Amino acid sequence: MKTDIGIIGMGVMGQNLALNMASKGYGVSVYNRRENRTREFAENKAKKKDIIPTYDLAEFVKSLDKPKKILLMIKAGSPVDEVIAKLTPLLDEGDVILDGGNSNFRDTDRRVEEANSRGLLYLGTGISGGEYGARHGPSIMPGGNEEAYDLVGNLLEDIAAQIPEGPCCAYLGPRSAGHYVKMVHNGIEYGVMESIAEAYWLMNKGLNMEPEDMSSTFEKWNEDLDSYLMEITVSVLKEEDEKTGKPLINLILDTAEQKGTGKWTVQNALELGVPVPTISAAVDGRFISSRKRERKNNSDKIFLEKPARLTGKSNWTEKIHDALYLSTVSAYTQGIYLLNVASSEYEYDLNLDEVARIWKDGCIIRSNLLDEAQKGLRNDPENPNLLFVEPFLSNVKDKSVSTREILSRGRKAGLALPAISSSLDYLVEFSSAYLPANMIQAQRDFFGAHTYQRRDREGYFHNEWLDDN
Ligand SMILES: NC(=O)c1ccc[n+]([C@@H]2O[C@H](COP(=O)([O-])OP(=O)(O)OC[C@H]3O[C@@H](n4cnc5c(N)ncnc54)[C@H](OP(=O)(O)O)[C@@H]3O)[C@@H](O)[C@H]2O)c1
Structure with missing residues (x-):
């Protein structure tokens, strides 16, 4: 009995996607470079499921139904080329390779061409949602050969997150369209994460709020937004360290790491001449944060006074909320603007309404803001800058006043707020007749x-x- 699909790479994502596919009734063959990982998976989580472990690439390929469909869930970069090189001689014309990792879109362009020249079909497939999404329903962003989507689209749509408007998976366009959209998804993710971190900083340093209070505040703010990143912020701020009983957030070192997709978004935006200052501020913010020793050495050289608190009678938390809203919407806007330009530049012919739809669940940037983004895209399809389209325009107009106030008081209090500042500057510059x-x-x-x-x-x-x- 042959299986419906094979997965190479039994890391976090590969294992959970295999379990997800099996739970939807698909037979899955699995293979991993290091045998012990496959064995461990087969003997535990995959036990008694329709998941066939294999320990040799030829055996893996033989176990698949024709045309063979193989999903690579491995580390991006040269490992993908190495695996494709070993796999290709074992495949027949019309077989399908899907790369589900965070591959650079330029690599995907090259791989689609190489695969096609050998008669193989290729789908560069962005997958978001982390471990939980992979197991229970991710957002899936495939691009490449449309004939390949005809062969695996049903399976991908079955395992994706489901919303009333359909599965959070759709064929996005030719060549690297899927991986390009995933890259920008991650860029938006960087911008929103930095904006949330700055709101946390304003409450923590500016208002002296404790993690528990901040958690409740974020929870209240998220009632309308239903944002995944806000949701996890609420949980992060509630978490206590097992050993000390202290809030864990206060014990985590303030140096942020990154794997590259945010940087690629900014690099490509520069190439296309599309401003993405909120996303760029987030990437730079991570770089600066990682230079901890340098920051520490400089820490008493310029600002000799301790950061002051936000004082006065204003309702600061409400204003911080407004600034966070403006900065978050800016991150989505800049990402969607970039997609708009890239779509014509690279002839992806993206349906941005559909992109916003498949981000509405299963992924890291899912949020009710995407309903509004869809409305904006429909209200004024020619305008790539959603900040100036309803329903965002009215909200942002109101909130820009409190954002200005928060920035000026935050700066006085000695706090760096790069994402919120860049977002307001972006709004001001795009609404200035003269610069x-x-x-x-x-x-x-x-x-x-x-x-x-x-x-x-x-x-x-x-x-x-x-x-x-
Ligand atoms: N984790 C997430 O939340 C997430 C979300 C979306 C997308 N992604 C992307 O999905 C892909 C897999 O992520 P993951 O988190 O599942 O990774 P992971 O847990 O770190 O596992 C990495 C996998 O890549 C394999 N690998 C590494 N180098 C290889 C090589 N040269 N040849 C063959 N196999 C190789 C590893 O095999 P060995 O066991 O033999 O080392 C392992 O199966 C990555 O591209 C990642 O960026 C991850």
């Missing part, structure tokens, strides 16, 4: 004769800035 770019144009013309345009006349002009006499 100081006239000065930049003058400077460029001064040193490089690059010419400038004028406000009062059509055409390009050069000024003789230096008096040669």
